[in-house]
Amino acid sequence: MSIDTILFKPEEWTIQTSDEFPDEVKYLADALKVKVATTPSQNKVIKFVKGKPIFKNTKSAESDESYELQIDGKSIQIQITATSGHGVFNGVQTLLSMADTTKVSGSIVLKSVTIKDRPRFRYRGVMLDVARNFHPKETIFKLLDLMAIYKLNKFHFHLSDDEGWRLDIPDIPELTQLGSKRCHDESETVCLMPSFGSRPNIDDQGPAFYNISDYRDILKYANERHIQVIPEIDMPSHMRAALKSISLRASHKGTPRDQYKMTDKTDGNNYRSAQGYNDNISNPCRDGLYAFVNMVIGTIVEAHKDIQPLTLIHFGGDTIPKPALQAMKCKDNTTDLSLLFIQRLFQKKQFTNMSFGAWEDSFLKPDKTPYTVESLGSITQQNRSVYAFVYQEENNAVFKLANLGYKVINSPASLYHFDHPYNKDTDERGLKWATEFINTKLVFAFDPLKGKDGYGELKKPENIVGIQAHMWTGLVQSTDQLEYMMFPRLIAFAERAWHHASWHDTNNVTDMERDWIEFINHLVYKEFSKLDKLNVHYRIPPPGAIIQNGKLHVNTYYPGMTVEYSVNNPGQAKQWYKVTGDETLSEPIILRTMSTDGKRHSKEIELDRSIW
Structure with missing residues (x-):
């Protein structure tokens, strides 16, 4: 072989041990089936070095995810330089991608090259809904593996909705005893009524929730791949599974009837949610709602503590029908119950180390203008952030929220809701409420910083911190269906999340x-x-x-x-x-x-x- 190439035979190479990056050493050694060496080697060695890659182009922001990969055919060495384990891990993924190309008699041919790379956005996310249709732990592991390959680093875990509650909360066992099950039970004391393709018989279904051990396994798996898990507990709307479970709990002898009571019989039901429910919204004025928040989020915080401390949680907050809140009685003497819920949530002392995120409509007044971040509480004074996940383009909120200081995740449903079909063919799986189709090219071409009529001027582009693809599962019941809807669109999405294309600036x-x-x-x-x-x-x-x-x-x-x-x-x-x-x-x-x-x-x- 020439000095321009390396003939990589895994059995002949070693990875040098590293005190700074031991997890990344193990990950690459397992992936390439290469031994780890404790003594230095002069050639046929892969090294991880702690250092700061230097970039000529200073347009992109500094990132601890940046890396430099050097493949040197002369010294027969491979070196990845980065300031953090995450940066090294990104370099590892690039090396693994290159090693998957040309093979000669079981060996891998690698060209001599130096690559310096860093992401465009620090938030590159995937949201998976497991509430509408449950997906087991093994499916989550496979998705996390694929996210790591394409350098996606945020896993938004949609764990609850009207149709299902998917995380065991040991102190409120009814949430999974009832809320995770669906069958034909008009009383809804054994299970929730069928929806989204679930069968009428409860025996047809296996366990449809994650116990705490399962959840911690997912956290560990994600953490090894430098993926942050962002759990979502949808509140104060989309809570039907939780509300039905709490009603069942209140009927049991020996349980405090009002401990987690989140509704009042006088609240009224003169509304319909987008999914047709009139019993899925909790009352932000009820203390029981915040006792419920304390228990649920407190349990999640504890599960994260020694694996991946919880620094960001998503509370949903979306699509609250106006008539629902207007009919609710409130001792707090306020008419803006959406704002009241956010303020009370943000001021809870036990969660002062966390930032909060929600869908953008939770941060909009009835006239569609945003609340100021300051009006939400003292969150900014404690060096926390508010993340707005913007998906409804008709709200024209992307630039307005960024300009006000929100950290914006730009995720338009017409491009990033991967539960929509690839094309207009009536045989294609998918909903069509946001658009008739989303093909891979549309995902590839989107510029997250480019506005539309009505968006106004983007004064603080640095506050659009990322993008996110959404996998809602109302029509997605199996792993095969999940992968069909996500790929290859997710690869085009990952390209836009990582790489800033020059034609976004020139419109060429x-x-x-x-x-x-x-x-x-x-x-x-x-x-x-x-x-x-x-x-x-x-x-x-x-x-x-x-x-x-x-x-x-x-x-x-x-x-x-x-x-x-x-x-x-x-x-x-x-x-x-x-x-x-x-x-x-x-x-x-x-x-x-x-x-x-x-x-x-x-x-x-x-x-x-x-x-x-």
Whole structure:
């Protein structure tokens, strides 16, 4: 091999032990199957060095996630330099990505190169809803692995909603005894009524919640991958599962009836939530709500304490129907109950080390203008932040919240709600309330700092601290469905979260298209094969096809993918043939696109005979 390359044979290499980065040493050693050496070696060694990478371009902000990766074919060494374990870990992911390319007789060919890199945004998040449809711990582990590969660092864990409560709170066992179960029970004392595809019989369902040990396992797994877990307990709306559970608790002998009482019989039910409920909102004036907050959040804080101390929690706060609050009685002599809830939550002394986040509508007055951060309480005086997760574009709140000092996570539903379909095909899974479709190119091209009419002027761009992809699971019941909806869109999302494209500044469409072509080729020739090996069921788009002059012509959304056809003879077994471009066909045919490993395929489409 030349000095421009390294022939990497894992059995011949070592990773030098590091007092500063022991966890990262173990992670890479396990990933590459390389031994850890305690004594220095001169060559065929990987080293982690504590130091600050120097960048010529000072436009991007300083980041402890930056790193420098040096692959030196002359000294036959690999070195990653960073100031933190997170920076080293990012360098490790780049090295692993490079090592997954060209192999020669079981060895890996690595080119000599120096890479200096750092993220555009410090918050690069994924939200997973496990309330609407539960997903087991093993699915969470796999998602965290994939997030780490693509340098995504925040896992927003949506643990509660109207239709389900998914975290065991030992001092309130009814939350999972009732709130995690769904079946046909009109009294809702055994389970909640079915929703989002759940079956009518409770025996059809296994345990649908995480006990504290499960949750701590998830925290440990995330922590090893430098991913922050941000739990969400949705309040004061979207609380039906919790409210039904507390009602059951109050009916038990020996339990204090008002300990966690969060509603009043005089509150009224003259409202409907977006999901059709009229019994899913707690009363912010009831002390029982804050006793509930103390117990639930206190339990979560304790679970995090010795693994990943909880510094940010999400309280939901979204889509509260106005009539619901207007009918509630309040001893606090206030009419703005949404603001009252936030103020009382933020001032709780036991949570003074935490920042809080919520969906943006919780921080907007009825006229859609934002509350000042100062009006929410003394949170800023204690060096804490308020994170606004902006998803509703019609509120025009992104710039307004950033200018007022909120830390904004820009996550428009029309681009980042991955429960929406990839295209307009009626066979595609997905909701359509925010947009008819979200294809991968739309995700790739979005600039989080670019405004729309009505947004106003962005005076404090530094307060848009990140972006987040949302995986709501109302129509997503299995791991395969989850992966189909997320990939490859999540890879395009990760590209935008990490890399600041020059065409975002210049608005040069030609440059964007050139970048897009390079990106989709990278997907096909590298990332798809990686996902195949990891058994990720990413979406494979069906082909386009036409017959002209008797010959079959096909194309694919992503270049270079194999297309197969079969003669469409109903009742007969299908025989599939690779499309070569020489086919002259007169029979009705069906087509499909194949995955790069040939083990999966897109949905099958019938060629429209009317256009022959």
